[in-house]
C-alpha cells in the first residue's frame with residue numbers, strides 16, 4: 432500500500448467514491464468528498480505584532496467596513512501605515528479577499544458531499560473545474576475592482592467565461608451567481624463592503640471576464656488562481672487560493688489561502704478520510720485553531736505571516752492572531768523532506784526519486800496537491816519542493832507567483848533548475864524556465880539539488 436494516501440484516490444477511485452461519469456468529467460459521492468475537520472493547537476510562538484500591524488494596514492475607509500475593534504488592533508491609522516509601507520493597502524485587501532475565497536471554497540467543497548456532479552465540469556484542457564473556480568474569480572475580481580477602482584485593476588486569472596456562457600450551462604451559471612452573492616453578503620465579516628444589491632448574472636460574468644490581462648513586463652497586475660489544485664479540491668484534499676500582485680515584472684506581494692492545511696505537518700501525508708476519523712476522536716478545544724490558514728508576504732519585508740481562517744459567524748479582526756512563519760533550518764539532506772505534486776503527470780516522480788537518492792534525501796516524498804507545497808516550505812514543514820513537468824509544458828504565472836514571494840520572504844530560495852529566478856514579466860507563462868522549479872529552505876540544499884539535476888538530466892528522459 433502506498434504511503435501517500437492521496438494516491439489511493441487515483442489507484443482506487445471507486446473505493447473512495449470518485450468516479451468518472453464521462454471521459455473528462457468527474458463526479459463525487461458522499462463517501463469520497465469528506466470535509467477535513469482537522470484541528471490543531473495554537474503554537475505559542477512569539478511575534479512582533481507591531482511589525483505586522485505596520486504593513487497590514489487598514490485603508491480606504493469608504494470601502495472597508497471598519498470597526499473600533501479593528502482600529503485598535505491595527506494600531507496605526509490608514510494614512511500612517513500606507514505612507515510607511517509600500518503595498519500595505521493592497522496586501523490588506525488581498526488577505527481579506529482570500530479569506531473570503533477560502534470560506535466560499537469550504538462551502539462548495541462541503542456541498543459536493545450532497546450534490547450529484549452538476550458542480551464539476553470539464554474545461555477544454557480536460558481538467559475538472561467547479562463552481563468554486565468561477566465564483567472565487569468573480570468574487571476576488573469584484574472586491575479588487577471595488578477597492579481600487581476597476582480602471583486601476585488588471586487581473587491575469589485562470590478561468591474564462593466560455594464554458595459558463597454556453598446555453599447548456601445555465602444551471603451552472605445560476606449556481607455561480609448564487610455562490611458569489613452568498614459570499615459577498617458576508618463581506619462585512621471580513622472587513623470589506625459588499626454590494627448594496629445582489630449581483631446579477633451579467634455583473635458576475637463581467638467580473639470573471641474582466642480577468643483577461645496578459646500580464647507583461649511593465650505596469651501592475653494581479654495574478655489569481657481561484658482554485659489551485661482543482662483535482663485535490665474535488666477529491667476533498669488539499670487545494671489553494673493564490674493571489675499575487677506583480678509590478679514591473681516583480682512579484683510585490685503574495686497571498687495563499689490553504690483551507691485544508693493541517694496544523695500537524697505529518698497529517699499532510701495522510702489521506703483526508705483519516706482526518707475525519709481523527710477529528711471525531713479529538714474534538715477541538717476552545718484554544719485550538721481550526722484547520723486551514725492564509726499565508727502572505729510582501730516583497731522586501733523579510734517576513735512571511737500566517738493567520739487562521741475566519742470561520743462561520745466570526746469576524747476578521749486584525750491582526751487575526753497572525754504569526755510569523757519561517758523556513759526550516761534543516762540543511763542536512765538526510766533529515767530533509769521534499770514535496771512534489773501528487774500527480775506524476777504533472778511532475779516526474781521517477782526523476783525526483785533519482786535526485787533524492789543522489790543528494791541523500793532519505794525521507795519519503797510528501798505528495799501534496801496545489802501551491803500548498805509552497806506553504807509547506809514557508810512554514811518549515813518541509814525543506815524542498817521540486818517540480819519537473821514533461822517537456823513542452825509551460826508553467827503559468829498564477830501557479831507560482833504568490834508562493835515564490837512567500838518562500839523568499841520566509842527565508843527560502845526559489846529558482847529554476849539553472850538557479851535563475853523565475854521570470855514573471857513575460858506574459859502568462861514562465862517563459863525561459865530551465866527544466867523545472869526548485870524551492871528550498873536554504874542555499875545549501877538548493878545548490879545540492881541543482882548539481883544533482885545537472886548530473887542526471889541527460890538520462891532523465893524529460
Ligand SMILES: Nc1ncnc2c1ncn2[C@@H]1O[C@H](COP(=O)(O)O)[C@@H](OP(=O)(O)O)[C@H]1O
Pocket residue numbers: 558589656658659660661662663771772773774776777778799800801802820821824827830
Ligand atoms: N501536465 C502538466 N504538467 C505540469 N503541471 C500541470 C500539468 N497540468 C496541469 N498542471 C498544473 O498543475 C497544477 C496543479 O498543481 P499540482 O500538480 O502541484 O497539484 C494545476 O493547477 P490547477 O489545478 O489550478 O489547474 C495546473 O496548473
Ligand SMILES: [Mg+2]
Pocket residue numbers: 656658659660829830
Ligand atoms: Mg493552478
